[in-house]
Amino acid sequence: MLCLVPPRRKVAWASRLLAWYRRARRALPWRRTRDPYRIWVSEVMLQQTTVATVTPYWRRFLRRFPTVRALARAEEDEVLVLWSGLGYYSRARNLHRAAREIVSRHGGRFPRTLDAALALPGIGRYTAGAVLSIAYGVPLAVVDGNVARVLARLFLVRGDPRSPRAARRLWTLADSLVPAVGPGDWNQALMELGATLCAPDSPRCAPCPVRSACRAHRAGLQEKVPSASPRPKTVAVEETAALLRRDGAVLLVQRPGWGLLGGLWDLPAGKPESLARRYRVGLTLGQVRHAILNRRITRTVVEAEARRGVRLEGRWVPLRDLPRLPLAGAARKALAAGRIPQPRGADRAHGGADRRDSG
């Protein structure tokens, strides 16, 4: 018979890692529940995002949408509002769609099988394994950035962990290590080690519970393994954003529902000449800077009025309705440059991140 599951590997350091995890783990709010929905939301928010950033978002999101059904009933705009500032907005749109699928096809309960979980939008091998192992105790491995780094060092897997070859090796290792009992704690222990001690730079090997088993440490290569993956070069982008005001409202446009900042609202923005076809441009209100992925955007915010006879794209949004629209980060900064008050306080995760850079 073909052996699809790699043979289970028994390692001497497993109990040390688990003991360390039980003692040293951080008291994260999503570790206080076995509710697959709450764990799922945390896993999606944590994709490529730090714990410190996620925590307030997770609390607000679960307060507003305490159950899968509550999320499934919501309008997409409201879901995006609660995601606004977290980035990678397709995560929120997929989470919302998946919640509706769970209600319509799984009776409102997060599925218990790998295949059913993987069929949901926005859930890949990592998230499926994390939710099923932590919430239901299904013995599935996970490989995220942390686990990849930890296993690459323990087993001296060289090369870029994102390359197909290394990734295959790391998943095979992870599969072989995951225990039949308590897979959730095991997976979290590996992730916690990577997040706290086995850091990308300057790993703290002295207090590491599995140092003696670590091939990279033995070879003195813990700073070199795994090798870093190349990053795209940053490009500078300059654009102009138009601030149009009328009767206590501002003109905003909604970006297309896919791609960059999909579904989010923003000021009309673009090259100066393209804005000038639609608007009469007045005073410059300020410049704001915003980095998105590999783009460094410098945005000049100008007062503007509609040209006579030009049909305007977008919607006049009363200022008091701004909290109900998902705004892009660059839109918040541009509005701040125009001295337009932002929805914040108890309603927002962040304080004064929006800053007028110059005048």
Next chain:
DNA sequence: AATACGTGGCA
């Protein structure tokens, strides 16, 4: 297989 997809914090 390679690329698109956000943001804030930190050295």
Next chain:
DNA sequence: TTGCCAAGTAT
């Protein structure tokens, strides 16, 4: 200021 990083998924 610039570059790099943080619990990935979709195409």
